[in-house]
Amino acid sequence: MAKRKPSVNTENLTAVQLMELDSCSRCGECVNWCPTYDAAGQDPGLAPRDKILRWREFMNKSYGLRARLFGPKEIPEEDIEKFKDDVYKCTTCGMCATVCESAINTVELWESMRANLVKRGNGPFGKQGAFLKLIGQYKNPYMEDNKNRVNWFPKDVKVEDKAEILYFGGCTAELKQRKLALATARLLNKLGIKFTMLGEDEICCGSALIRTGQYFINDTAKVNAQKNIDNIKAKGAKTVLYACAGCYRASLIDWPRLTGQKLPFKVVHITQFLQELIEKGDIKWEKSIDKKVTYHDPCHLGRHVGVFEPPRAVLKAIPGIELVEMDRIEENQRCCGAGGGVKAGVPDLALGVASTRVEDALATKADLLSSACPFCKRNLSDGRDAIGAKQLEVEDVVVLAAQAMGIDLSDSPE
Amino acid sequence: MDYFAGVSDALRLTFVQVMIMASLSIGIFIIGMYINLKKWGMGSTGYGQQPSGSILAFPTMLAKQMSEHAHVHNQSVLETFVLDILFQRRILRRSPLRWFMHFTIFFGWMALFVLSLAMFAVEMVHLISERLGVHALPEFLYPEVFRELLAVPNDIFSYILLTGIIIAIYRRLFVAKVRESTIAYDSVLLIGLTVITITGFIADGIRTGRFWGFDMPVEWAPPMALFHVVISLLFCIAYIPFSKYIHMIAIPLALLANKGGE
Ligand code: SF4
Numbered sequence A: 001m002a003k004r005k006p007s008v009n010t011e012n013l014t015a016v017q018l019m020e021l022d023s024c025s026r027c028g029e030c031v032n033w034c035p036t037y038d039a040a041g042q043d044p045g046l047a048p049r050d051k052i053l054r055w056r057e058f059m060n061k062s063y064g065l066r067a068r069l070f071g072p073k074e075i076p077e078e079d080i081e082k083f084k085d086d087v088y089k090c091t092t093c094g095m096c097a098t099v100c101e102s103a104i105n106t107v108e109l110w111e112s113m114r115a116n117l118v119k120r121g122n123g124p125f126g127k128q129g130a131f132l133k134l135i136g137q138y139k140n141p142y143m144e145d146n147k148n149r150v151n152w153f154p155k156d157v158k159v160e161d162k163a164e165i166l167y168f169g170g171c172t173a174e175l176k177q178r179k180l181a182l183a184t185a186r187l188l189n190k191l192g193i194k195f196t197m198l199g200e201d202e203i204c205c206g207s208a209l210i211r212t213g214q215y216f217i218n219d220t221a222k223v224n225a226q227k228n229i230d231n232i233k234a235k236g237a238k239t240v241l242y243a244c245a246g247c248y249r250a251s252l253i254d255w256p257r258l259t260g261q262k263l264p265f266k267v268v269h270i271t272q273f274l275q276e277l278i279e280k281g282d283i284k285w286e287k288s289i290d291k292k293v294t295y296h297d298p299c300h301l302g303r304h305v306g307v308f309e310p311p312r313a314v315l316k317a318i319p320g321i322e323l324v325e326m327d328r329i330e331e332n333q334r335c336c337g338a339g340g341g342v343k344a345g346v347p348d349l350a351l352g353v354a355s356t357r358v359e360d361a362l363a364t365k366a367d368l369l370s371s372a373c374p375f376c377k378r379n380l381s382d383g384r385d386a387i388g389a390k391q392l393e394v395e396d397v398v399v400l401a402a403q404a405m406g407i408d409l410s411d412s413p414e
Numbered sequence B: 001m002d003y004f005a006g007v008s009d010a011l012r013l014t015f016v017q018v019m020i021m022a023s024l025s026i027g028i029f030i031i032g033m034y035i036n037l038k039k040w041g042m043g044s045t046g047y048g049q050q051p052s053g054s055i056l057a058f059p060t061m062l063a064k065q066m067s068e069h070a071h072v073h074n075q076s077v078l079e080t081f082v083l084d085i086l087f088q089r090r091i092l093r094r095s096p097l098r099w100f101m102h103f104t105i106f107f108g109w110m111a112l113f114v115l116s117l118a119m120f121a122v123e124m125v126h127l128i129s130e131r132l133g134v135h136a137l138p139e140f141l142y143p144e145v146f147r148e149l150l151a152v153p154n155d156i157f158s159y160i161l162l163t164g165i166i167i168a169i170y171r172r173l174f175v176a177k178v179r180e181s182t183i184a185y186d187s188v189l190l191i192g193l194t195v196i197t198i199t200g201f202i203a204d205g206i207r208t209g210r211f212w213g214f215d216m217p218v219e220w221a222p223p224m225a226l227f228h229v230v231i232s233l234l235f236c237i238a239y240i241p242f243s244k245y246i247h248m249i250a251i252p253l254a255l256l257a258n259k260g261g262e
């Protein structure tokens, strides 16, 4: 009798990742910290430990000792579908990787499992399936004409055709959260820093495709990353500034990995850039922002790449701001709930996580919850509205810095 | 041929029995690790690349990851080895009690393993020198002398190991959260460890007449010692690739691959 074929394959998983499945000691630390597991009412399927266990069992049933001797054991399709649902209910926040006693790089593992399941025909989840088509057609996931990225900038904003500094605005800030893009541009103008932008040549950074396991289809993410890199080079940029944590992470980590090359420019988050200017005494504050402000570390800026201090340095430098910290900050921060495709795929879950994070902020008695990512701002604002905490303002650190520099943003399109 | 030459004739175990078991265990271990390496090798040697299927895929990817620059903690192999693998600071950061439990098990275990290996080496040296007619060995290399030398450290490390095991059993039985999440995969590890430790104590007690020998007749010492050696070999070597014992190999590898982790 012919041996049965294994129910799962190992596409998109690296050899080290397959080993990592065997290195989980089942300590349960990840379960204690996972924000989506909590927000989903401690649904056991969402626990990182459980996901590792299930995939390990899939692997052993397909390629373990018994499978080698007697042939692979069939895994019911509904088990794989259920696993797919669970692995997509994760914001790729990285909290489980931070606390994992075995140092498993869980985020990469979830993303690889997602890519595997997309290839197998199970993934992605819900509306995430539209990302590829939208990004292919519009170059952004918001179905916006790509010309609209910066053509709305008021006349006073001066963007050079070519410059050593380029501001990579990102789809969310340029097309949806425009106050942030405007604040960044005007702030750079006010500092006398000549900068350029890609405008309609900018393409989605690929974060949405990579995080949801769809990056390999038609090599879209790789092709787009290369186009962005080439376009940035053509603008003469040596330093690229980001005000979006998702784009920053994608450029810093994913672009070199996708293209197999080192980036020909420096990747800098705008708060790192501002911190340096503040330290040199190059920023003149004109207004005081008399508020108690707390700061939410975006996962993709904080835990993923270790930028914790610069946004805080900016907030501390702004006159009038009293920075108060939430209980869970920096590497232990609680995710806002938007990342990893959850906002698009499982909006209720995103809202649940955001509400918990807003409660963290309310516990500090802050007037304002700040972050350094437009996507976090969007979801935290939704969370705030969901729990009716109208008194809590949600704003980006860069917008606050611009306002303190006396920049008027009242004409921002939002 | 005899094994445990330092013990009186009545307590000797046959060398052949132990060597057969040891070879069998090592053989099973090698086959199991080969299957695991084949399984891991079903993965690729780079993100987004095609599955390799080669037995070399795992070492290749491991070497690649270890030589890459990490964005968060780009620490050296030495730091990972000392602080993360030996000292296990990631566990300490999360829970000092769990660290104490794991560290005592790890430390007690490793030390007893090394002492057993040393004893075995001395037995072998003794055996070979006897065969060759060499009688000029330093005194401490005589099994009966060496055994006495190891008696105190053996006791100390056994207590250390036992302390960790008692905490582990307590957690599994009485801490609700831990008990509820325990599956057979976890229990087998702890049961194996407990049986090995207890039989070790009993074998020692029968031989030395201490209370943990439960006053069993001294003739039972060899079979008990043999049983202890056999299950130690089976659990600690042969069963590693097929059970949660694999974590002894996989966790250090994961720590190295991820430079101590995020
Ligand atoms: S990455 Fe975050 S949301 Fe996803 S499983 Fe880990 S802790 Fe949970």
Ligand code: SF4
Pocket (backbone or CB within 6 Å): A023, A024, A025, A026, A027, A028, A029, A030, A031, A048, A049, A052, A096, A099, A100, A101, A102, A103, A104
């Ligand atoms: S923290 Fe790591 S080792 Fe512990 S259960 Fe979670 S994945 Fe496994």
